[in-house]
Amino acid sequence: xxxxxxxxxxxxxxxxxxxxxxxxxxxxxxxxxxxxxxxxxxxxxxxxxxxxxxxxxxxxxxxxxxxxxxxxxxxxxxxxxxxxxxxxxxxxxxxxxxxxxxxxxxxxxxxxxxxxxxxxxxxxxxxxxxxxxxxxxxxxxxxxxxxxxxxxxxxxxxxxxxxxxxxxxxxxxxxxxxxxxxxxxxxxxxxxxxxxxxxxxxxxxxxxxxxxxxxxxxxxxxxxxxxxxxxxxxxxxxxxxxxxxxxxxxxxxxxxxxxxxxxxxxxxxxxxxxxxxxxxxxxxxxxxxxxxxxxxxxxxxxxxxxxxxxxxxxxxxxxxxxxxxxxxxxxxxxxxxxxxxxxxxxxxxxxxxxxxxxxxxxxxxxxxxxxxxxxxxxxxxxxxxxxxxxxxxxxxxxxxxxxxxxxxxxxxxxxxxxxxxxxxxxxxxxxxxxxxxxxxxxxxxxxxxxxxxxxxxxxxxxxxxxxxxxxxxxxxxxxxxxxxxxxxxxxxxxxxxxxxxxxxxxxxxxxxxxxxxxxxxxxxxxxxxxxxxxxxxxxxxxxxxxxxxxxxxxxxxxxxxxxxxxxxxxxxxxxxxxxxxxxxxxxxxxxxxxxxxxxxxxxxxxxxxxxxxxxxxxxxxxxxxxxxxxxxxxxx
DNA sequence: GCCGTTTTCGGCCCGACTGTTTTCAGTCG
Numbered sequence: 001x002x003x004x005x006x007x008x009x010x011x012x013x014x015x016x017x018x019x020x021x022x023x024x025x026x027x028x029x030x031x032x033x034x035x036x037x038x039x040x041x042x043x044x045x046x047x048x049x050x051x052x053x054x055x056x057x058x059x060x061x062x063x064x065x066x067x068x069x070x071x072x073x074x075x076x077x078x079x080x081x082x083x084x085x086x087x088x089x090x091x092x093x094x095x096x097x098x099x100x101x102x103x104x105x106x107x108x109x110x111x112x113x114x115x116x117x118x119x120x121x122x123x124x125x126x127x128x129x130x131x132x133x134x135x136x137x138x139x140x141x142x143x144x145x146x147x148x149x150x151x152x153x154x155x156x157x158x159x160x161x162x163x164x165x166x167x168x169x170x171x172x173x174x175x176x177x178x179x180x181x182x183x184x185x186x187x188x189x190x191x192x193x194x195x196x197x198x199x200x201x202x203x204x205x206x207x208x209x210x211x212x213x214x215x216x217x218x219x220x221x222x223x224x225x226x227x228x229x230x231x232x233x234x235x236x237x238x239x240x241x242x243x244x245x246x247x248x249x250x251x252x253x254x255x256x257x258x259x260x261x262x263x264x265x266x267x268x269x270x271x272x273x274x275x276x277x278x279x280x281x282x283x284x285x286x287x288x289x290x291x292x293x294x295x296x297x298x299x300x301x302x303x304x305x306x307x308x309x310x311x312x313x314x315x316x317x318x319x320x321x322x323x324x325x326x327x328x329x330x331x332x333x334x335x336x337x338x339x340x341x342x343x344x345x346x347x348x349x350x351x352x353x354x355x356x357x358x359x360x361x362x363x364x365x366x367x368x369x370x371x372x373x374x375x376x377x378x379x380x381x382x383x384x385x386x387x388x389x390x391x392x393x394x395x396x397x398x399x400x401x402x403x404x405x406x407x408x409x410x411x412x413x414x415x416x417x418x419x420x421x422x423x424x425x426x427x428x429x430x431x432x433x434x435x436x437x438x439x440x441x442x443x444x445x446x447x448x449x450x451x452x453x454x455x456x457x458x459x460x461x462x463x464x465x466x467x468x469x470x471x472x473x474x475x476x477x478x479x480x481x482x483x484x485x486x487x488x489x490x491x492x493x494x495x496x497x498x499x500x501x502x503x504x505x506x507x508x509x510x511x512x513x514x515x516x517x518x519x520x521x522x523x524x525x526x527x528x529x530x531x532x533x534x535x536x537x538x539x540x541x542x543x544x545x546x547x548x549x550x551x552x553x554x555x556x557x558x559x560x561x562x563x564x565x566x567x568x569x570x571x572x573x574x575x576x577x578x579x580x581x582x583x584x585x586x587x588x589x590x591x592x593x594x595x596x597x598x599x600x601x602x603x604x605x606x607x608x609x610x611x612x613x614x615x616x617x618x619x620x621x622x623x624x625x626x627x628x629x630x631x632x633x634x635x636x
Numbered sequence: 637g638c639c640g641t642t643t644t645c646g647g648c649c650c651g652a653c654t655g656t657t658t659t660c661a662g663t664c665g
Contacts, residue, residue: 025648029637061638099654101663136656186665199665232653247665262650267665274649279641285650 001045001072003037009071009080010034010064015092016083018102019109032059035268037068039323041578043547045072058324090116098146099139107132121147149243156194157244160566160603163188165244166198169224173248176218178206181256185263189317191606193566197245199263207234207250219248255287257302262286268322269315276310276326284310318609337609338618340602345374345620345628347496347527348475348561348589349598353398354379355387357594360405362433364470366595368413369437374625376473376496377402383477383485384502390474392490399472399493406470413468469625471495475529477502482518484525491524495629498561500529513545520549520558526632527559527587532570546575550582557633559585559619564604565597576611585631587619 014030036059037044047053054065070077087109094105094117108114111132114123124144129135157165163184170182179202183189186199206215212234219236220228229237229245236248251259262270263286270284277284281292288300289309299305304314312329316337319325328334349363350356356363360377367375379398380389390398412431416438419426425435473496477485484491484499491497499519501512519525531549553560560579562571568591571579579586588604590597608618615621622628 023637026637028648032638059638063637067637099663103662134655134657134661138655142654197665230653235652237653263665265665271649278649283650287651 001075003040003044006044006068006071007034007038009076010037010067012089012092013077013080013083015095015102016080016087019087019091019095019106020083021102021106029059029061029064032268033064033067035322036060039321039574041574041581044068048072088115093117094120097143097150099142100146104135117147117150149239152243156196157242158194158566159188159192159606160600162195162198162244165240165246166200169198169200169222169246169248172222172224173200173202173219176206176215178204178211179215180204183260185260186265189264190266190320191318191603191610193572193607197247200246200248201256201259201263202248202250203253203256208252212250212252215250219250253301255300257304257306258284258288258300259286261303261306264317264320266321269320269325272322272326273310276312280310282310316609318606319612321610335612335614338605338613338615338621340605341371342615342618342621343372343588343601343605344623345372345376345625346589346592346598346601347376347471347473347587347620347628348378348498348529348563349375349592350379350387350475351377353394353401354384354389355593360402360470361409362595363592363598364405364409364468365434365437366598368434368468370598370601372598373467373623374469374471374628376471376498378473378475378496378498381474381476381484381486383479389477390486392487395474395486395490396493399474402470402472409468409470467624471625471629473497475500478515478519480515482515482521484519484522488522488524494524496526496632497524498527498529499525509545513548516549517552520552520556523633525558527561528553529561530563530568530570531560532575547578547582550575550579550584554579554582554584557585559587559632562586562588562604562607564588564590564602564607565592565600566603571607573607573610576608576613580611580613580617585619586613586617589620 010030011034014027014034017027017030036057040057044054048069051065051069054060054068055062060068067077067079091105091109094100094115095102097117108120108123108129112123112128114120121144123129124140127140129140129143130137166184166188173179173182181203183201184199185201186197187195188198202215202219206212216231216234216236220231220238222238224240225238226241227239229239231237234250237245239245249259249263274284277289282298283290283292284306289298289306290296291298299309307314307329312326313332313334315325315329315334318337319334325334346367351360351363352358356379358366363377364375380387381395382389382391408430412428412434415426415428416431416434419431419435420438426432473494474486474491475498476491478499478501479485499522501516516528516531520528528549532546550560560571562576576586586608588601588608590600590604592598592600619631620628622631
């Protein structure tokens with residue numbers, strides 16, 4: 001049994017205990033244990049023979065360790081079984097409906113014997129709920145609407161989609177005079193791969209208490225609102241047509257830091273933080289950090305003040321998961337997390353030679369405009385016929401072409417440097433586009449704070465364009481027995497060989513793992529592409545095997561790819577932490593198929609930050625192509 | 637059920653909004 005399953009069963013038990021009206025603190029400890037289990041990089045099932053190691057995990061005590069041992073050995077545990085004789089597992093789904101909490105679920109079960117969504121809908125329509133306390137007409141209407149929405153769409157939104165919505169909504173809110181800052185909080189700010197809803201915190205003169213009502217009205221009447229869910233003194237909740245829920249809070253400057261801290265979460269991080277406050281005679285809320293004895297405000301305007309007042313270093317949002325960050329912040333041992341500006345090259349991208357849209361030169365120019373010092377062109381190999389994959393002859397011709405484009409670019413860049421120094425447009429017509437790109441990005445208006453979590457420093461001028469290099473490479477396919485689908489003599493010509501499995505994962509996991517392990521042994525393999533198999537496999541089922549793969553890659557000095565694009569990313573923060581533990585080299589890249597996709601790098605960075613990674617853990621932070629190449633496939 | 641500068645018992649995080657409550661319980665974040 002893998003960690004994800006253990007965590008789910010503990011969490012379900014917590015929900016059942018809630019319905020059973022058990023001791024709230026006992027319930028909390030089950031929840032806390034579930035979260036702790038989820039964050040472990042070692043599979044707990046392997047620790048069962050030595051339960052002492054389970055006790056070392058914060059939030060796991062004697063009783064919970066016994067529960068875990070029982071779960072691993074038997075697939076269930078006594079408390080869970082006992083609760084399931086009293087309640088039905090389908091009741092857990094009811095808890096996901098808006099307005100349905102444990103008390104309500106328990107009440108409709110005990111009075112109406114209703115335990116699943118279909119029966120609940122029937123009961124609501126028949127008016128049976130109205131006989132119960134606190135469930136009038138309005139409640140029923142809302143519930144039926146909730147059931148409809150739940151059936152239509154119960155999924156979370158990818159971080160890039162949520163980010164785009166945040167930008168759109170923010171632009172509309174900014175139209176109101178007196179709005180200065182909009183920051184997305186919640187899981188978007190923490191850089192989670194997916195977000196359940198969008199929290200936007202708004203501040204500025206228009207948000208001061210005496211005038212905020214007008215701004216609230218403005219937000220509540222935004223044209224993109226599909227359904228208005230709630231409107232309070234300083235809060236507006238609504239959904240978009242795609243069912244994404246948005247909570248907008250308008251807050252005075254003075255308490256903005258406290259609000260930002262509070263609404264960024266995570267919930268468990270905040271609980272731990274407030275416990276720390278209480279031990280110091282303080283109390284923390286979304287308005288301020290107060291001294292208990294006289295209600296004096298200790299800190300409120302900025303997050304930094306709040307953390308510092310609690311004797312903590314500032315904790316970056318990506319680490320706020322109650323996964324040891326409080327201890328590290330107290331001991332001044334938080335890592336200096338990697339930033340987008342630290343990334344010097346992108347080692348996986350496609351061109352119009354296969355399934356990309358743009359040319360080699362266009363990709364290179366886009367990379368220069370983004371401040372990179374090198375890229376690798378890694379088009380597909382022949383086994384991916386649908387992408388017009390390259391056979392040996394075409395692959396060789398392609399890297400010849402890449403070298404030519406690189407040489408030409410070197411000459412042009414020398415000219416460009418002169419032109420930039422004189423600040424006069426270059427005569428060379430090949431440089432027109434690059435000139436515009438550089439001028440455009442460097443004069444890009446200061447972006448609003450809405451992008452702060454994802455857009456780090458623009459990084460347009462930090463590299464010396466003269467040092468820019470295009471590395472010839474290929475994304476080669478791993479065939480059934482682990483062999484690569486191009487000749488060794490061809491691969492020997494490439495600087496960057498990304499070996500990836502593309503074919504359908506209809507093999508058993510063991511076989512697929514074996515196949516990948518064999519591909520790692522090929523001396524030409526520099527980077528293992530999408531190591532968890534493009535999400536075709538369920539991540540949890542794969543957990544044990546990724547461990548093996550990362551370990552072997554580390555031994556062989558093969559780097560493992562972390563795809564930055566949310567659409568393709570497959571190494572989650574746990575896998576990345578595991579890679580670090582194994583001392584595995586990590587490369588973050590975009591797998592771009594068009595120039596603008598190079599911007600996806602920012603999403604990959606948040607995942608790396610969530611895994612506590614620094615520049616030392618990531619290979620393509622090397623300042624130059626030469627430095628990078630000397631590290632690839634060098635034995636540890 | 638966990639945990640310890642309150643250490644083997646007695647604590648355990650905070651506030652707003654909603655519905656139908658005429659003083660508050662339940663839900664949510």
